[in-house]
Amino acid sequence: MEEVAVVTLEPWHPWPLVFPAIVLATGAVMTFTGHLRERRWVRDIGMVLVVGGGLAGLALLGLLSGSWDQAQRAEALVGLGYEQPTFSGGDGIVGGAPGVIDFHAQRDGELVVGRLVPLGDAQWQVVEGFRDSQPKDSGT
Numbered sequence: 243m244e245e246v247a248v249v250t251l252e253p254w255h256p257w258p259l260v261f262p263a264i265v266l267a268t269g270a271v272m273t274f275t276g277h278l279r280e281r282r283w284v285r286d287i288g289m290v291l292v293v294g295g296g297l298a299g300l301a302l303l304g305l306l307s308g309s310w311d312q313a314q315r316a317e318a319l320v321g322l323g324y325e326q327p328t329f330s331g332g333d334g335i336v337g338g339a340p341g342v343i344d345f346h347a348q349r350d351g352e353l354v355v356g357r358l359v360p361l362g363d364a365q366w367q368v369v370e371g372f373r374d375s376q377p378k379d380s381g382t
Contacts, residue, residue, distance in 0.1 A: 246356070246368040249318040253364055254310040259299055266295030315343065315358060315366075322368060324349050 269291025276285030312329065319327040324347035343358040356370040 244370045246370050247322055248361065248365055248367050249322070249358075250364050251311070251314040251318055251366055254307045256303070256307075258302055258306055262295045262299035262302060264295075265291050265298065269293075269295055315345070318366070319345065319347055319368070324354065 269288045272288030273285050273292060274288070276282065276288055315329060316327050327345050327347035330344045330346065339362070340360050342360070345356055345358060347354050347356075354370055356368060359367040359369055361367055
């Protein structure tokens with residue numbers, strides 16, 4: 243295994259979650275107001291907004307953070323001279339911190355297999371030459 247470089251991956255900022263939070267808060271106010279003034283249609287719209295805002299927030303949390311992280315990793319590897327990086331199963335989150343992430347890419351026309359190892363504080367070590375722990379299917 244050969245250490246190639248240490249890269250910095252910017253963490254995801256959850257500012258897009260402000261919009262579903264606004265919808266959720268608006269729905270809560272409408273539900274409360276509709277209940278106080280005995281306006282069923284206002285209360286019902288408020289409940290739809292509360293549920294919709296909560297579900298949208300959860301969906302954005304899962305989808306945006308994952309796609310942001312994937313794009314940051316790919317951009318960092320392309321900046322080091324790798325082409326077409328793809329990422330496979332890593333260790334996930336271990337003890338509240340991200341785990342090791344396996345990658346495949348091409349460099350100088352050759353297939354390279356390696357790992358991104360978290361060092362903390364948004365720093366990741368790029369290590370080449372790591373072989374996958376799972377054997378490839380030979381098709382037989």
